[in-house]
Amino acid sequence: MVLFWRKTQEEKLAEQGDKNAILSLIEKGKREKAIHILENFKENPELRPILYRLYMEEGKYYYAYQLIEHYDPNLATTKEKALIYERVGELEKSAAEYAKLGDWESLLKAGLLLKQVSRYEQALEVLNRALKVVPAIKRQELEEHINRIREELGFVQKESLIERLRRGLKKTKEAVEFGLLFAGRKVDETLFEELEEKLIRADVGSKTSLVIADSLRKEAIRRNIKTSDELLKLLRQELLSYLNGCSGKLADPHEGISVYLFLGVNGSGKTTTIGKMAHRFVRDGHRVLLCAADTFRSAAIEQLEVWAQRSGAGLHKKHEGADPASVVYETLQRAKDEGYQVVMIDTAGRLHTKEPLVKELRKVRDVIKRFLPEEPTETLLVLDATIGQNSIAQARVFKEAVDITGIVLTKLDGSAKGGAVIPICKELRVPIKLIGVGEGIEDLQPFDAQVFVEELTS
Numbered sequence: 001m002v003l004f005w006r007k008t009q010e011e012k013l014a015e016q017g018d019k020n021a022i023l024s025l026i027e028k029g030k031r032e033k034a035i036h037i038l039e040n041f042k043e044n045p046e047l048r049p050i051l052y053r054l055y056m057e058e059g060k061y062y063y064a065y066q067l068i069e070h071y072d073p074n075l076a077t078t079k080e081k082a083l084i085y086e087r088v089g090e091l092e093k094s095a096a097e098y099a100k101l102g103d104w105e106s107l108l109k110a111g112l113l114l115k116q117v118s119r120y121e122q123a124l125e126v127l128n129r130a131l132k133v134v135p136a137i138k139r140q141e142l143e144e145h146i147n148r149i150r151e152e153l154g155f156v157q158k159e160s161l162i163e164r165l166r167r168g169l170k171k172t173k174e175a176v177e178f179g180l181l182f183a184g185r186k187v188d189e190t191l192f193e194e195l196e197e198k199l200i201r202a203d204v205g206s207k208t209s210l211v212i213a214d215s216l217r218k219e220a221i222r223r224n225i226k227t228s229d230e231l232l233k234l235l236r237q238e239l240l241s242y243l244n245g246c247s248g249k250l251a252d253p254h255e256g257i258s259v260y261l262f263l264g265v266n267g268s269g270k271t272t273t274i275g276k277m278a279h280r281f282v283r284d285g286h287r288v289l290l291c292a293a294d295t296f297r298s299a300a301i302e303q304l305e306v307w308a309q310r311s312g313a314g315l316h317k318k319h320e321g322a323d324p325a326s327v328v329y330e331t332l333q334r335a336k337d338e339g340y341q342v343v344m345i346d347t348a349g350r351l352h353t354k355e356p357l358v359k360e361l362r363k364v365r366d367v368i369k370r371f372l373p374e375e376p377t378e379t380l381l382v383l384d385a386t387i388g389q390n391s392i393a394q395a396r397v398f399k400e401a402v403d404i405t406g407i408v409l410t411k412l413d414g415s416a417k418g419g420a421v422i423p424i425c426k427e428l429r430v431p432i433k434l435i436g437v438g439e440g441i442e443d444l445q446p447f448d449a450q451v452f453v454e455e456l457t458s
């Protein structure tokens with residue numbers, strides 16, 4: 001009984017801002033409680049460092065970031081600032097702090113961060129500084145980094161859309177080697193058999209691959225085709241006939257508020273795609289607000305936050321576990337009040353809870369409909385190309401929930417299954433509007449069936 005009384009007495013004192021009582025709480029392991037109390041005393045220069053320390057120890061970097069940004073930058077050492085900025089996605093600021101540290105490892109870190117945000121010249125500058133202090137046994141490693149950036153510097157400046165696509169399709173192309181297959185070969189049965197096998201390997205699907213090979217076989221006889229060159233043209237036509245109905249241009253933002261709703265299972269690439277698209281919209285002069293309606297994990301919210309910072313978009317979020325539809329509602333309200341033109345909504349995609357997922361998505365859709373007279377500008381389903389045509393089954397669940405206006409096929413670069421566009425297109429009959437060809441902010445492009453087929457088969 002006595003103990004109980006003393007405890008509450010101490011907590012009372014702590015709540016009034018008594019430093020010793022707060023320290024005692026911390027010592028007893030009531031760290032969350034202490035944080036909770038200290039957050040009321042951010043103005044107090046004696047208590048603020050204690051809160052800061054707790055945030056750091058608990059890995060709450062975003063909150064620590066708020067403290068050093070809004071209250072006192074001197075709370076953090078240079079090393080801590082480097083870490084905090086890195087964790088919250090302020091990569092350039094982080095690099096600046098690492099560079100101040102001056103040892104070779106910190107300089108390397110700074111260089112790599114700068115590279116990540118495409119500040120190649122600055123990256124080379126700090127890496128060259130690192131070169132002066134690096135121990136002999138690490139020199140080669142450092143030089144390799146420097147060379148890679150030098151290469152990229154030349155590379156990035158001139159890499160066009162098509163070059164990025166080519167790079168993105170590299171794995172699929174290596175797996176199928178259509179180029180080799182058609183290089184001056186005689187048109188005979190083995191060629192057709194190999195073709196069929198390669199189409200299957202690219203995940204075109206065994207049925208469709210068979211149909212394509214058969215149709216080419218017949219055409220080759222009918223047109224008396226003798227060279228593999230002519231046959232390649234036929235193959236391209238054939239593949240295109242499957243894809244023609246499937247390219248579609250992403251709808252541009254219109255007057256008023258344009259809403260882009262993103263769906264897809266966890267890990268399919270929704271948040272990354274939103275980041276890449278937001279970057280483009282912001283660059284085109286739109287005011288963009290991101291909506292963190294994937295409230296299932298706090299990490300998902302933080303990740304969107306990082307992309308908001310990187311792209312220059314705004315962000316609306318609530319706490320972890322908040323009702324997604326309510327986050328959407330608030331976001332739309334805010335977009336209206338603050339004059340945002342584009343709203344991009346990130347949702348959670350937990351397929352193992354199919355029923356709640358479908359319900360949740362419909363609720364989100366209904367909120368949007370209540371808010372805006374028209375449908376969302378685009379409802380985009382994000383599919384992971386590395387799982388190839390297995391994504392079709394996933395897609396059906398989402399299609400059942402809401403009307404989908406387009407597909408974003410991500411991670412083509414990480415996949416040897418680029419051919420899956422054909423069954424995806426054929427089965428789902430939803431236009432593929434964008435493809436993801438890498439993790440970089442520029443690695444998102446429109447899907448052009450003709451260019452795609454040409455690149456795939458060359």
Ligand SMILES: Nc1nc2c(ncn2[C@@H]2O[C@H](COP(=O)(O)OP(=O)(O)O)[C@@H](O)[C@H]2O)c(=O)[nH]1
Pocket residue numbers: 264265266267268269270271272273303382410411412413414435436437438439443
């Ligand atoms: N290589 C590659 N990786 C991608 C691409 N799009 C997304 N990713 C990666 O896929 C992972 C999951 O993406 P994320 O956006 O978090 O998926 P979400 O769970 O649907 O939001 C991350 O590591 C991304 O960097 C892409 O086009 N190419």
Ligand SMILES: [Mg+2]
Pocket residue numbers: 267270271272294300303346
């Ligand atoms: Mg996500």
